[in-house]
Amino acid sequence: VYDYLVESAACNQTKEHVKEFLERCKSYKLAKAEVLNIINLRPSALVEIDPIIEESEKRFGEQLEELVNLVVEVLPEPPTQNLPEPESNEVKEDTTDGKNMDEDKTETVTVEQIDKDQTEPNEDGEQIVVS
Numbered sequence: 001v002y003d004y005l006v007e008s009a010a011c012n013q014t015k016e017h018v019k020e021f022l023e024r025c026k027s028y029k030l031a032k033a034e035v036l037n038i039i040n041l042r043p044s045a046l047v048e049i050d051p052i053i054e055e056s057e058k059r060f061g062e063q064l065e066e067l068v069n070l071v072v073e074v075l076p077e078p079p080t081q082n083l084p085e086p087e088s089n090e091v092k093e094d095t096t097d098g099k100n101m102d103e104d105k106t107e108t109v110t111v112e113q114i115d116k117d118q119t120e121p122n123e124d125g126e127q128i129v130v131s
Contacts, residue, residue, distance in 0.1 A: 009042035012076040021074045028060065028067055042075050043068060 005011060018039055025035060034053050043049040049068055050056050056064055 008040065009078040010040050011078055013039070013042075017075055021070070024070055024074060025067070028063065038071060039075065042071060042078065044072050044077075 021039060022035065025038075030038070030053065037052045038049070041048070041052065043052060046064060046068055049064065049071070053059070053064075060067065
């Protein structure tokens, strides 16, 4: 459970944050499960809180935005994680005039296909990777 929470939105929350949120959200008359999910997930937009609260529009209407603002104000923001960008092995193929083709007609080739030393033609004349 600890390993999961360390990587979740709740990783920076302290007892004081949770207590303050519990006190300030009493007026919304949320179910215990809804409060727990809000604390654990820390929704920061209306679209994120909607699946957490049953019949949210019917029960809260305009107050729903106030609840989201309360979450953002009281519960600390999770740290941003600098994840490395995945490397792409695909390269856009240029047309004969040097300009990229339209997106609908864009063809991609893999690095393995570019390396002619590792490819050979199959029966249809297409290049295939040779291991």
